[in-house]
Amino acid sequence: MVRKTKLDAELTRQSIIDAAREVFLARGVSRSTLEHIAAQAEVTRGAVYWHFKNKTEIFHALRDQVFLPLIDRMDDTLAVDNNDDSLTQIEHSLCDTVHELNKNIKMRQTYEIMMTKCEYIDEFATVLQQILNNCSSITDKFELAYERAKSKNLLAGSHSPHALALDTHLFFSGLLHMWVKDTDGSKFRFQATELIKAHINLRRK
Amino acid sequence: MVRKTKLDAELTRQSIIDAAREVFLARGVSRSTLEHIAAQAEVTRGAVYWHFKNKTEIFHALRDQVFLPLIDRMDDTLAVDNNDDSLTQIEHSLCDTVHELNKNIKMRQTYEIMMTKCEYIDEFATVLQQILNNCSSITDKFELAYERAKSKNLLAGSHSPHALALDTHLFFSGLLHMWVKDTDGSKFRFQATELIKAHINLRRK
DNA sequence: TATTATATACAAACATGAATGTATGTAAAC
DNA sequence: GTTTACATACATTCATGTTTGTATATAATA
Numbered sequence: 001m002v003r004k005t006k007l008d009a010e011l012t013r014q015s016i017i018d019a020a021r022e023v024f025l026a027r028g029v030s031r032s033t034l035e036h037i038a039a040q041a042e043v044t045r046g047a048v049y050w051h052f053k054n055k056t057e058i059f060h061a062l063r064d065q066v067f068l069p070l071i072d073r074m075d076d077t078l079a080v081d082n083n084d085d086s087l088t089q090i091e092h093s094l095c096d097t098v099h100e101l102n103k104n105i106k107m108r109q110t111y112e113i114m115m116t117k118c119e120y121i122d123e124f125a126t127v128l129q130q131i132l133n134n135c136s137s138i139t140d141k142f143e144l145a146y147e148r149a150k151s152k153n154l155l156a157g158s159h160s161p162h163a164l165a166l167d168t169h170l171f172f173s174g175l176l177h178m179w180v181k182d183t184d185g186s187k188f189r190f191q192a193t194e195l196i197k198a199h200i201n202l203r204r205k
Numbered sequence: 206m207v208r209k210t211k212l213d214a215e216l217t218r219q220s221i222i223d224a225a226r227e228v229f230l231a232r233g234v235s236r237s238t239l240e241h242i243a244a245q246a247e248v249t250r251g252a253v254y255w256h257f258k259n260k261t262e263i264f265h266a267l268r269d270q271v272f273l274p275l276i277d278r279m280d281d282t283l284a285v286d287n288n289d290d291s292l293t294q295i296e297h298s299l300c301d302t303v304h305e306l307n308k309n310i311k312m313r314q315t316y317e318i319m320m321t322k323c324e325y326i327d328e329f330a331t332v333l334q335q336i337l338n339n340c341s342s343i344t345d346k347f348e349l350a351y352e353r354a355k356s357k358n359l360l361a362g363s364h365s366p367h368a369l370a371l372d373t374h375l376f377f378s379g380l381l382h383m384w385v386k387d388t389d390g391s392k393f394r395f396q397a398t399e400l401i402k403a404h405i406n407l408r409r410k
Numbered sequence: 411t412a413t414t415a416t417a418t419a420c421a422a423a424c425a426t427g428a429a430t431g432t433a434t435g436t437a438a439a440c
Numbered sequence: 441g442t443t444t445a446c447a448t449a450c451a452t453t454c455a456t457g458t459t460t461g462t463a464t465a466t467a468a469t470a
Contacts, residue, residue, distance in 0.1 A: 004445060005439070012445080028324035030235035030390070033429060046447045049431075116333065119233035120321040128386055129320065135383070136392065157361065163403040170400065171372060173379030181333055187341065195375065198368040202407055209419060210465065217419080238455055251421045254457075411470100418465070423458105430453080439444070 013051045015041045017065065018106075020058045025109050029059060029118040056123050063127070066110040070100065071134045078141035086149035091200040094172055098179065098192045108180075115180045116162060139169040148201075156205045164203060171199050218256045220246045222240065223311075225263045230314050234264060234323040246348065261328050271312040272319065275305065276339045283346035291354035295347060296405040298321060299377055303397045313385075320385045343391070344374040354408075361410045376404050 004012065019041035023032045034055060052058045073167045077093040101108050120128045146161035146168075155164075175188065175195060182188040188195070209217070217365050224246035228237045239260060243250045257263045282298040325333045351366035351373075360369075380393065380400060387393040393400070 006444090009445060028235070028326035030233070030324060031326065034431095035429075044447050045430090047445075050444090050446060054430085073352075116325040119235060119324060119356050121233035121236065131314055132383075132386055132392060157405070157407065159407060164399075164407075166400055167376060167404050167407065170379035170383065170404075171376045174375035174377065175379075177378055177382055178337075178375065179336055187337060195368075195371055198364070202362065202364060202369075202372065211418090214419060239457095240455075249421050252419075255418090255420060259456085353461090412456105413468100413470080415468070416466085418463100420463095421461085423460075425458080426451105426456085428455085431451090433448100433450075435445100435448075436446090440442085 007081075009051075012043060012047055016043065016048055016051055017058065017062050020062055021106065021109050021113065024059075024062070024113045024117055029055070029113065033167065059118070059197075062110060066104075066107040067114065070097065070107060070111075070122075071138070073097070073100065074138055078138070078145060085154060086145045086152065087154055087200050087204060090145050090168065091196055092119060094168075094175075094196045095193050097172075098175075098196070101179070102189075111176070112180050112183075115177060135169060135173070139165050144170050146203075154205055155203055157203075159203075168199065170203075172196075214256075217246075217248060217252055221248065221253055221256055221268050222263065225267055226311065226314050226318065229264075229267070229318045229322055234260070234318065258378075264323070264329075267315060268319065270311075271315045275302065275312060275316075276343070278302070278305065279343055280346060283343070283350060291350045291357065292359055292405050292409060295350050295373065296401055297399045299373075299380075300398050302377075303401070306384070307394075316381070317385050317388075320382060340374060340378070344370050347373050351408075359410055360408055362408075364408075365366075373404065376407060377401075 016037060020032070020037045023040050027036065032055070034045050034048050037055075037058065038048050041047070048058075049189045052061070074093055074097055079088070079094055080089075082089075101111060114127075118124060142165035143161050146155070146164045149155050150161055175192060178188045179192055214243055221242060225237070225242045228241045228245050237260070239250050239253050242260075242263065243253050253263075257266070273367065279298055279302055282301055283294070285294075287294075306316060309407075312340055319332075323329060347370035348366050351360070351369045354360050380397060383393045
């Protein structure tokens with residue numbers, strides 16, 4: 001078989017991305033060769049070079065497919081200003097993210113790659129900056145939610161929504177990092193939801 | 206010059222480690238070659254191979270020099286059961302770590318390498334496990350300190366020392382990650398101390 | 411103490427493998 | 441007939457590990 005239909009080609013492209021995810025996860029980005037990826041996708045390097053300029057481009061394609069949607073999703077669950085308890089809303093947003101990571105293997109693997117199997121240098125360094133930006137966007141959403149909680153008199157103590165939001169953001173960053181590193185699930189994954197609840201309960205009146 | 210005195214040789218060894226830190230930071234561990242490191246240390250690869258088996262061994266030497274001491278230091282500041290306010294003790298322990306990272310360039314660079322410039326695969330994977338272990342050791346120390354705080358009736362609310370310790374640990378993990386990524390210091394570094402204070406104040410009665 | 415032997419601390423050269431990118435070939439889709 | 445979607449072959453670079461050479465520090469010996 002040689003020349004495929006457009007659909008076939010798109011499937012090939014996707015299978016290369018999927019293969020890259022497996023290979024990156026197993027060998028780390030830098031030690032993964034295009035030959036590894038091609039073999040895993042059951043094509044030759046020719047196909048890989050046809051669809052992608054180089055390994056970096058595959059990496060970015062992989063990232064865009066699952067990482068960005070997760071950010072958007074968090075944004076969404078936080079944005080809605082329904083008449084729910086705002087603290088519960090934050091809690092749900094965090095739990096939802098963890099839940100999504102739990103059930104979505106591709107997303108989980110991609111996250112693991114991005115956090116522990118790649119080096120943020122040169123062309124990857126910009127990714128770090130993007131992560132920081134996404135983070136401050138999410139922190140802003142937290143802050144708004146905490147402000148709503150404050151105005152509804154749901155908060156214990158008299159802490160500023162801004163400080164609370166930063167604290168929650170750092171907590172969740174830490175949780176995600178540990179969640180990813182805890183591959184056997186014995187330390188964090190099994191109790192992630194409880195940790196989130198406890199974190200939010202610290203703030204409840 | 207060829208054969209040096211034992212002291213000279215030790216200086217050479219150290220300069221190779223220092224060179225590796227610079228090179229790792231600039232190019233990432235995987236893209237750093239022994240030639241790069243040798244050049245930075247102003248020796249040849251012959252010297253590098255004399256002192257180290259390979260790049261991995263240099264990495265571990267680098268890590269042991271600054272990473273382990275930092276863990277020990279945290280352990281120490283937390284272990285003492287003086288009659289200080291236990292919450293302040295935790296706060297000081299965290300601030301002290303941040304302060305150390307601020308003033309100790311080598312430590313800061315090494316931390317940055319370990320967090321964003323290396324891939325945790327194969328021989329490095331064990332490092333991840335060690336990190337997790339160190340973390341739970343520190344979490345235990347937090348928990349003991351929170352128990353002391355509770356018995357002295359310093360805590361707001363009725364949260365368990367265990368939950369508080371985990372929350373603090375995750376907060377601090379997140380903070381360190383962001384602190385490292387925030388290389389220009391505009392988002393986290395400048396207010397790390399305030400963030401820590403705010404985190405602890407959430408717990409104060 | 412002077413001489414000799416040996417191990418040390420590298421430098422320099424070499425040999426090898428592996429990854430990359432490119433160029434070319436080709437059969438089927440359009 | 442032309443372009444597409446690859447496979448195959450080729451050229452080049454580059455990093456690694458090893459081997460060899462060598463001047464000197466240091467230990468052994470006389």
